[in-house]
Amino acid sequence: MRTQCDPSCFVADHLKKVPPSGIRRFFDIVCEADDVISLGVGEPDYITPWHIRESCIHSIEQGETSYTSNYGLLELREQISELFSKKYNVEYNPESEVLVTTGVSEALDLAIRAIVNPGDEVIVVQPSYVAYVPSVIFAGGVPVTISTKMSNNFKITPEELKNVINENTKAVVLNYPNNPTGATMDKADLEAIADVVVDNDLMVISDEVYDCLTYEGEHTCFSSLEGMRNRTILLNGFSKSYAMTGFRIAYALGDSEIISSMMLIHQYTMLCAPIVAQLGAMEALRNGNDELDKMIREYDRRRNLIVDGLNRIGLECFEPKGAFYAFPSIQSTGMTSSEFAENLLDDQKVVTIPGDVFGEAGQGFLRCSYATSKDEIQEALERIETFVNKT
Amino acid sequence: MDKHTWHILEILEENARATPENIASQTGLPVAEVNDIISKLEKDKIIRKYKTIIDWEQAGEDYVYAIIELKVVLERKQGYQTIAERLYKFPEVRSVRLISGDHDISITVRGRSMKEVAFFVAEKIATLEQVHSTSTHFVLKTYKEDGFIFDEPEKIKRLPVSP
Numbered sequence: 001m002r003t004q005c006d007p008s009c010f011v012a013d014h015l016k017k018v019p020p021s022g023i024r025r026f027f028d029i030v031c032e033a034d035d036v037i038s039l040g041v042g043e044p045d046y047i048t049p050w051h052i053r054e055s056c057i058h059s060i061e062q063g064e065t066s067y068t069s070n071y072g073l074l075e076l077r078e079q080i081s082e083l084f085s086k087k088y089n090v091e092y093n094p095e096s097e098v099l100v101t102t103g104v105s106e107a108l109d110l111a112i113r114a115i116v117n118p119g120d121e122v123i124v125v126q127p128s129y130v131a132y133v134p135s136v137i138f139a140g141g142v143p144v145t146i147s148t149k150m151s152n153n154f155k156i157t158p159e160e161l162k163n164v165i166n167e168n169t170k171a172v173v174l175n176y177p178n179n180p181t182g183a184t185m186d187k188a189d190l191e192a193i194a195d196v197v198v199d200n201d202l203m204v205i206s207d208e209v210y211d212c213l214t215y216e217g218e219h220t221c222f223s224s225l226e227g228m229r230n231r232t233i234l235l236n237g238f239s240k241s242y243a244m245t246g247f248r249i250a251y252a253l254g255d256s257e258i259i260s261s262m263m264l265i266h267q268y269t270m271l272c273a274p275i276v277a278q279l280g281a282m283e284a285l286r287n288g289n290d291e292l293d294k295m296i297r298e299y300d301r302r303r304n305l306i307v308d309g310l311n312r313i314g315l316e317c318f319e320p321k322g323a324f325y326a327f328p329s330i331q332s333t334g335m336t337s338s339e340f341a342e343n344l345l346d347d348q349k350v351v352t353i354p355g356d357v358f359g360e361a362g363q364g365f366l367r368c369s370y371a372t373s374k375d376e377i378q379e380a381l382e383r384i385e386t387f388v389n390k391t
Numbered sequence: 392m393d394k395h396t397w398h399i400l401e402i403l404e405e406n407a408r409a410t411p412e413n414i415a416s417q418t419g420l421p422v423a424e425v426n427d428i429i430s431k432l433e434k435d436k437i438i439r440k441y442k443t444i445i446d447w448e449q450a451g452e453d454y455v456y457a458i459i460e461l462k463v464v465l466e467r468k469q470g471y472q473t474i475a476e477r478l479y480k481f482p483e484v485r486s487v488r489l490i491s492g493d494h495d496i497s498i499t500v501r502g503r504s505m506k507e508v509a510f511f512v513a514e515k516i517a518t519l520e521q522v523h524s525t526s527t528h529f530v531l532k533t534y535k536e537d538g539f540i541f542d543e544p545e546k547i548k549r550l551p552v553s554p
């Protein structure tokens with residue numbers, strides 16, 4: 001008889017360093033409850049605008065169902081290049097400096113794999129999106145985290161950055177407007193970071209997927225700063241701004257050396273982004289602005305509503321200037337983030353995400369997504385108030 | 392138009408009963424300022440009227456609607472304004488539009504029955520001296536009116552939790 005095997009022995013060692021997503025754990029709890037109001041969703045509550053859906057349906061009818069160039073459809077790359085030239089005054093050659101990917105998720109993985117050698121350190125500013133640390137580990141790199149603070153509006157300072165840099169440091173991952181805090185960094189803030197980046201010869205991976213969702217001040221594109229174009233891998237996409245999460249469509253911009261290295265991985269692991277999604281993205285860039293502006297104004301109103309409400313309840317809430325998350329402190333209640341979120345769900349059936357899911361820096365906070373209707377936000381606020389008053 | 396005015400108009404367009412307190416909370420403005428802006432918008436006739444959309448069928452009150460296209464003959468010195476006024480003064484007439492194409496004017500008429508609408512058109516509209524001919528189309532079902540869709544809104548299917 002052949003000997004039995006234990007499949008877990010085959011799992012690669014470095015994966016054991018990656019804990020399961022805290023969000024996933026919460027997901028399992030939520031799915032068992034009903035009549036819940038969810039402020040736990042990290043995607044728009046809009047269905048993709050009809051003109052985009054319609055153009056995708058049409059493209060399928062027309063038989064546009066093939067592979068595309070590994071880089072993505074040239075016309076889409078030209079549109080993206082033109083967008084960045086017009087909006088941020090930064091130039092990318094559509095032939096060689098734009099890579100269309102299946103989501104920022106893929107673009108992030110490619111970016112890190114393209115630059116990280118085993119043992120290289122990558123700085124991740126937290127609280128931040130859950131994929132950064134694991135992506136660094138998957139690439140054989142070493143994640144080094146920096147904790148930003150509410151007292152500093154969740155911005156990273158040049159000193160904090162300098163403190164963790166050493167000879168192994170390769171890159172920094174930035175995400176402004178930020179998930180989960182809603183923090184933004186203005187031009188002057190970013191210039192100070194850029195100085196440190198140059199002094200220490202680093203690359204920046206800038207995830208600007210929420211750039212359009214900036215409600216106060218203007219978004220500054222990191223690569224538009226002087227001298228930063230060739231030091232930046234810029235990630236952006238259609239998931240948030242055009243409510244196209246399920247299409248899985250995004251892009252990376254950078255110098256051709258970097259983009260071609262990312263393309264090398266992409267061509268063997270993904271081949272190309274789905275053509276229907278690429279065509280939908282083209283329609284979004286061509287005709288999506290009115291709907292986008294409307295969504296931005298509505299998010300802005302919900303932002304005011306939820307921040308005002310949370311502060312009234314006594315959960316001190318920093319004013320988020322972008323994305324669609326409020327990040328109130330729950331420290332006054334004496335509970336940990338997980339205790340608060342789990343008890344709130346149990347008691348009042350409101351889903352929020354414990355802040356520490358986004359890194360230790362998020363302990364004592366709660367992520368409340370306002371990508372949900374105003375009626376639901378209002379109802380959720382009432383329930384949270386009831387809960388807070390009880391405890 | 393400034394950002395706050397825009398917000399206030401969009402909020403009221405969606406819900407005419409939004410309270411000044413609620414609007415203040417959504418815009419970050421003080422309540423008094425919200426009231427001032429709304430008063431000014433009313434005075435400037437930018438806000439024309441606060442309306443309620445009623446599903447009369449749901450209320451058990453059935454109405455019949457018809458779209459009637461008219462060809463008109465204009466008399467000297469009298470433009471379309473005169474015939475438009477003649478038409479819009481009838482309460483049965485719910486809308487009056489000057490249109491391009493085969494016809495000149497399109498009106499919507501509401502009545503309690505097809506017969507009532509047909510008689511109204513025959514007696515009151517077709518007999519107007521400027522009206523050369525009419526073409527009546529009864530409305531069988533309204534799916535969308537003035538941007539408002541009567542079917543249940545499309546619901547987005549999302550996972551309750553995502554990163």
Ligand SMILES: Cc1ncc(COP(=O)(O)O)c(C=O)c1O
Nearest residue numbers: 042103104105129179237239554
């Ligand atoms: C900061 C951030 N980056 C990337 C992503 C993933 O985006 P995509 O749908 O383009 O993969 C998200 C989604 O929640 C996000 O919040």
